[in-house]
Amino acid sequence: MKRRRLLSGLAAAVIVASGGAAWKFRLFGPHYPATPYDDLLNQITDREPASLFGKVALTTMPGMNASRLAQALRGQGTLAARASDDPAKGRVTEVSGWIVPKSVASYAALAASV
């Protein structure tokens, strides 16, 4: 009885630990090849929609490429903080008719350009 309990406990611990690891290292989420901009891009959980949106966003930013976008975005705070802050400060832009925070357009453009 004690052994069975011990095994059950161990099994549960393994499951919890695996879940934690999966969350921590995104084992079950989308996988993306490493880029020099992962410090920024890792803030986007699913880069597929961001990239789709970002392709068009990039066309509204003449002369921009991944390196320049990253340079502009670094040091501006996290995407979450910046995106929440942008609209109140009037920093919105239009991408194919969509009014979005400027930071969202820039991050999406970065996702599209790697």
Place this chain on the structure above:
Amino acid sequence: MTSFLDARALPKDTVLTPDLAIIGGGPAGISLALAFADSGQNVLLLESGGLNFETPTQSLYQGSETGVPYVPLDGGRLRYLGGSTNHWGGWCRPLDEIDFESRDEVPHSGWPFTRKEIEPYFTRAQALVEAGPWIYDAADKQASDSGPVIKLGEGGIYTSWFQFSKTRNGILPTHFGERYQDDLKRARRVTPLLNANVAAIRLSHDAAKVDHLDVATLSGNRLTVTPRYVVLAAGAMENARLLLASNDVMNVGIGNGNDLVGRFFADHPIPRNVATLVLFDGRCAPFYANFLTLPNGAVMRAALSPKAKFLRDHGVVGSLTTVENDVKLDPFATAAIETTAEALGVDASRAKAFSLGCGMEPLPDPDRRVTLSQGRDALGLPRLNLNMTITDSDFARFRITLAELGRQLLAAKSGMIHLSYNSRAEWLKAMDWGNHHMGTTRMHDDPEKGVVDGDAKVHGVGNLYVAGASVFPTYGSSNPTMNLLALTLRLGDHLRQVMA
């Protein structure tokens, strides 16, 4: 009770001598006549049509058009007792204070008075359109049981409210002819004369006053009306037409010494599907897209409108944006929403999208005008040509307002917006019109800038006044009927004093 007279049945060359002749039995004419019911003055209400729609009479409205595509001239109005209230939608909303102001960014703006001048008449106007108690922008609280207003961050747009003329339980809005027929019959000194078309306003030789009116019927009868005072209340197009066509003494037309009669015509552009509204939680209170009947009977609908400060700060003009239908989203739209919502830390898994419609205030434009054309109607009156315009600036200014709505949605993390149109061609393709005819005899104290003065009297003509939205110098975005009634009631008070 007296019954209506029919001009076709009066003896030929009859001369009528009322104290006041009102030309036009639409909402303004009927309301003015009723306002005189207890005045002791004899009032003759001249209505071109009868009690019902008749094609030959309606055909008198036909005309030609140039400029951007517009509703046929005999299509947006009705020529029988009650006028265009016989097909109106019943939407009511008072003009805003800023609508009366002179603004640098709106050329030709500025009324001769502030909104305070007509505020005392709103209650009576509201009663005439049977829109229930005066609620409008105080409705947020009363409607809260049906859902919250759309959450917006601080900024230029807010939820504003329409009220409706008696659209209750399927009953149509107040048709003034039908609704006030008995009241007109009860008014002993008011004589409604049906099938009576004013064919000309005849001035005295010195052009200082109206001497008489030539009245004609489609059956060939001719009458003369010799009133002490005249109020022209035939709608913005016909008011201008009669003034321009009555050119025997003033060859440019009555009140047209400064070439203003017929200019500054306006209607509210109502482009469809101007934008897509996305609400992240998918919940849009029903009063944005449908009628809401409050326990007190008032019928309301919410719209999104710019605040006065926003109009001033951004040089835009009024608009009322309404939620229309559910919209399906394409993959790009879904990507835009998912990306934005994730960045904002918002769950958008239940997001829903809705199309937006709107009523825009057009900028005053002297080239948007009615003029007399070569064609003549069955009574021999010159027909009208309308040159309709809408500028890129009209569209661009409204776009600024929509973008502000989008910004405020993002600031509140409640949703976002997609603007549908960029090019003039796209806007024009989506264009519809409110059939709210305004302008053409604009009000200004300076005769060089207006056809009528602040009392709605035609400059230079002692006994000729104009009622209706043709006197609006600027237009606001609110539907005109209730506002033109308030102005008409004000005119009624003024005339009663002058005529006493």
